Amino acid sequence: MAQPRQETQRKAKAGDSAAAKVKQLESFSQGPESQLTTNQGVPIPDNHNSLKTGVRGPTLLEDFILREKITHFDHERIPERVVNARGAGAHGYFELYRSLSEYTRADFLQEVGARTPVFVRFSTVAGSRGSSDTVRDVRGFAVKFYTREGNYDLVGNNIPVFFVQDAMKFPDLIHALKPEPHHGMPQAASAHDSFWDFVSLMPETTHMLMWVMSDRAIPRSLRMMEGFGVHTFRFVNARGVSHFVKFHWKPKLGKHALAWDEAQKIGGKDPDFHRRDLWEAIDQGNFPEWELGLQLVEESKAQALGFDLLDPTKLIPEDMVPVQLVGKLVLNRNVDNFFSETEQVAFHPGHVVPGIDFSNDPLLQGRLFSYTGAQLSRLGGPNFHELPINRGVCPFHNFQRDGMHRTTINKGQVNYEPNTLATGSEHRVDGGTGGFQSYPQEMESPKVRRRSPSFDDHFTQATLFWNSQSQAEKEHIIAAFQFELSKVAVPAIRQRVVDNLAHVDPKLARKVAEPLGIGAPDARAAAGRAGFREARFKLPIEASPTLSMEATGGGIHTRKVAILVADGVETGAMKIVQQALVDAGAQCKVVGPHLGFVSTSSGQQLAVDFTYSNMPSVMFDAVLVPSGATSARALVQAGEALHFVLEAFKHCKTICVIGEGVELLRSLGVTAGPEAPSFAGVLVGKSEPTARVQLAQDFVAAIGKHRHWSRAGLETVPA
Numbered sequence: 071m072a073q074p075r076q077e078t079q080r081k082a083k084a085g086d087s088a089a090a091k092v093k094q095l096e097s098f099s100q101g102p103e104s105q106l107t108t109n110q111g112v113p114i115p116d117n118h119n120s121l122k123t124g125v126r127g128p129t130l131l132e133d134f135i136l137r138e139k140i141t142h143f144d145h146e147r148i149p150e151r152v153v154n155a156r157g158a159g160a161h162g163y164f165e166l167y168r169s170l171s172e173y174t175r176a177d178f179l180q181e182v183g184a185r186t187p188v189f190v191r192f193s194t195v196a197g198s199r200g201s202s203d204t205v206r207d208v209r210g211f212a213v214k215f216y217t218r219e220g221n222y223d224l225v226g227n228n229i230p231v232f233f234v235q236d237a238m239k240f241p242d243l244i245h246a247l248k249p250e251p252h253h254g255m256p257q258a259a260s261a262h263d264s265f266w267d268f269v270s271l272m273p274e275t276t277h278m279l280m281w282v283m284s285d286r287a288i289p290r291s292l293r294m295m296e297g298f299g300v301h302t303f304r305f306v307n308a309r310g311v312s313h314f315v316k317f318h319w320k321p322k323l324g325k326h327a328l329a330w331d332e333a334q335k336i337g338g339k340d341p342d343f344h345r346r347d348l349w350e351a352i353d354q355g356n357f358p359e360w361e362l363g364l365q366l367v368e369e370s371k372a373q374a375l376g377f378d379l380l381d382p383t384k385l386i387p388e389d390m391v392p393v394q395l396v397g398k399l400v401l402n403r404n405v406d407n408f409f410s411e412t413e414q415v416a417f418h419p420g421h422v423v424p425g426i427d428f429s430n431d432p433l434l435q436g437r438l439f440s441y442t443g444a445q446l447s448r449l450g451g452p453n454f455h456e457l458p459i460n461r462g463v464c465p466f467h468n469f470q471r472d473g474m475h476r477t478t479i480n481k482g483q484v485n486y487e488p489n490t491l492a493t494g495s496e497h498r499v500d501g502g503t504g505g506f507q508s509y510p511q512e513m514e515s516p517k518v519r520r521r522s523p524s525f526d527d528h529f530t531q532a533t534l535f536w537n538s539q540s541q542a543e544k545e546h547i548i549a550a551f552q553f554e555l556s557k558v559a560v561p562a563i564r565q566r567v568v569d570n571l572a573h574v575d576p577k578l579a580r581k582v583a584e585p586l587g588i589g590a591p592d593a594r595a596a597a598g599r600a601g602f603r604e605a606r607f608k609l610p611i612e613a614s615p616t617l618s619m620e621a622t623g624g625g626i627h628t629r630k631v632a633i634l635v636a637d638g639v640e641t642g643a644m645k646i647v648q649q650a651l652v653d654a655g656a657q658c659k660v661v662g663p664h665l666g667f668v669s670t671s672s673g674q675q676l677a678v679d680f681t682y683s684n685m686p687s688v689m690f691d692a693v694l695v696p697s698g699a700t701s702a703r704a705l706v707q708a709g710e711a712l713h714f715v716l717e718a719f720k721h722c723k724t725i726c727v728i729g730e731g732v733e734l735l736r737s738l739g740v741t742a743g744p745e746a747p748s749f750a751g752v753l754v755g756k757s758e759p760t761a762r763v764q765l766a767q768d769f770v771a772a773i774g775k776h777r778h779w780s781r782a783g784l785e786t787v788p789a
């Protein structure tokens with residue numbers, strides 16, 4: 071039965087719980103103090119010198135101030151997560167657009183406009199805590215909703231399917247993916263023998279491989295990627311009726327990727343690229359947003375889909391079941407302390423609330439067991455739910471007691487149930503319809519250690535994904551397979567991969583195989599292998615446009631534009647274009663030969679934000695080269711400036727040159743304009759007043775296309 075306090079809490083207005091969470095976290099944070107003390111509160115007289123016998127004598131063991139400081143330091147690190155070790159987190163809220171009471175009794179999904187506080191942690195999967203952000207990898211997208219009926223964790227990824235179908239294979243997958251055990255290499259990369267050996271022997275990985283070799287695995291920003299719950303879950307309404315549900319997060323800024331060469335370079339130039347981008351956006355008030363999308367399927371209609379909803383290597387194409395947008399997620403507050411929040415947050419797909427339930431997906435079922443074990447080893451005991459970031463905002467009560475790092479001081483004589491001593495009358499847990507009710511699915515089957523034959527089709531949806539990509543996206547997938555497999559030393563492994571790919575699309579397989587020094591792909595060789603099952607289920611569609619990332623829009627809000635300058639720059643037209651960019655939400659930075667100022671053609675001073683070398687082109691989305699003959703001549707002489715533009719060209723970014731700025735392009739062989747062949751996304755404008763406004767508009771529109779992947783002649787560019 072609900073406690074009176076819980077009742078009051080439930081009736082509290084939407085938003086109260088958000089405020090409660092902030093207050094709760096604040097109450098645990100330490101304010102800045104002028105007086106340093108030990109952890110016992112003893113004032114520290116000197117924080118620079120240890121206690122010695124004379125100024126040149128040995129240090130005394132009795133120096134408890136030194137011992138405490140060093141002992142604490144020695145234990146500052148905790149084990150990193152065995153997967154998803156590298157993360158970035160932020161606070162925010164979820165706001166509901168429409169009531170979902172028809173589908174679920176979940177309290178936070180009832181009232182239109184209800185706001186629920188959330189904490190989100192994004193992560194890479196393979197790399198360790200200190201690895202780089204922009205590696206080719208799946209991204210974790212874990213959301214903790216602090217609801218009034220307990221914490222609900224939606225622990226998803228940025229790819230809607232997974233490598234393996236059964237939890238039994240997860241440790242093998244991760245062993246194969248992580249650095250090889252004999253020499254501990256490579257870090258945060260799947261391009262090595264053991265990974266491709268494993269996946270080539272497990273054709274169920276093929277669909278996910280297509281996604282991981284696509285641009286989805288190198289997002290431009292965490293703010294520009296989708297999220298997915300991956301598994302099929304259940305919604306259960308107040309009448310006990312269940313629907314299957316798939317969760318989606320749709321980014322307001324569109325879904326966009328880096329170029330692979332760019333991603334690798336950023337790994338060296340700024341390994342914190344994604345973290346920094348998220349932090350800065352929130353810090354500047356550019357709060358990232360996603361909309362929550364649902365695909366709801368009536369239990370009785372699941373069979374008719376043509377594939378098994380319990381198989382996590384399958385998605386439901388949006389053309390078959392549309393995604394309904396039901397709310398929005400806004401991240402509006404950075405963490406105060408990375409360790410206490412981002413590192414210590416403990417997610418668990420088994421943290422559900424009444425109205426949300428599991429399906430029998432065998433991968434999900436295994437996850438339900440795994441996460442508590444992982445937290446026990448990482449956070450050192452069973453009381454990690456008491457850490458501020460993990461605490462619920464609703465009251466909680468049970469008789470679990472004691473253990474490592476217990477902070478609650480439980481009062482009284484009673485630590486068991488049922489009892490009469492606590493209340494004077496019998497205190498029992500309600501056995502009726504209150505609380506979390508598991509969906510009473512009928513089950514009567516023999517115990518088996520087998521897969522369902524409905525899980526046998528490993529290729530139909532991989533082919534659907536391939537068919538849904540644009541030409542440029544297909545080329546990126548081929549290049550990614552080629553890159554990864556070229557790092558694989560054993561030819562037989564490369565061969566097995568392309569033999570598998572021949573079941574997705576023969577042309578794809580042939581193209582991938584071309585530079586790999588192996589034989590032509592042979593679909594029959596794959597099909598003849600032990601454990602390989604060739605099954606195809608019929609899908610009513612050949613392609614699904616939402617699987618492509620091209621043309622997803624999102625505008626140019628927060629996009630970064632470099633204005634490349636040298637002494638003698640002409641700022642008249644530049645200012646007009648710059649203003650148009652800023653009005654459209656972009657951020658412009660002046661990049662020059664040195665910090666300080668450059669002098670303009672009219673003798674003014676122009677402040678420089680960055681230099682060509684300290685902020686290379688991979689940190690920007692577009693480049694503007696203003697007019698000015700002296701400035702253009704200086705840029706042509708500066709190797710780093712030339713490289714800046716050439717690299718931006720290679721990475722298909724929008725480049726706009728004004729007036730004499732075109733000299734820079736000419737010297738690079740990227741001629742453009744009326745007299746020469748034009749390249750997509752390269753704009754050449756005159757500096758005359760009549761041309762400026764149109765140029766500015768064209769520039770904004772071109773940046774809005776994100777990248778000009780179809781730009782011709784890239785293979786000849788040496789950047």
Ligand code: HDE
Nearest residue numbers: 151153154191210211226227237240300436437440441444
């Ligand atoms: Fe995880 N996963 N996982 N996973 N997972 C962990 O939990 C596991 C899977 C995901 O930001 C671990 O606290 C098993 C799918 C995210 O803190 C661990 C299986 C999906 C995060 C674990 C899977 C995920 C994790 C590591 C197969 C997408 C980071 C430390 C049965 C739906 C959460 C920890 C964060 C983290 C186990 C498969 C998402 C070991 C056994 C599928 C986003 O418990």
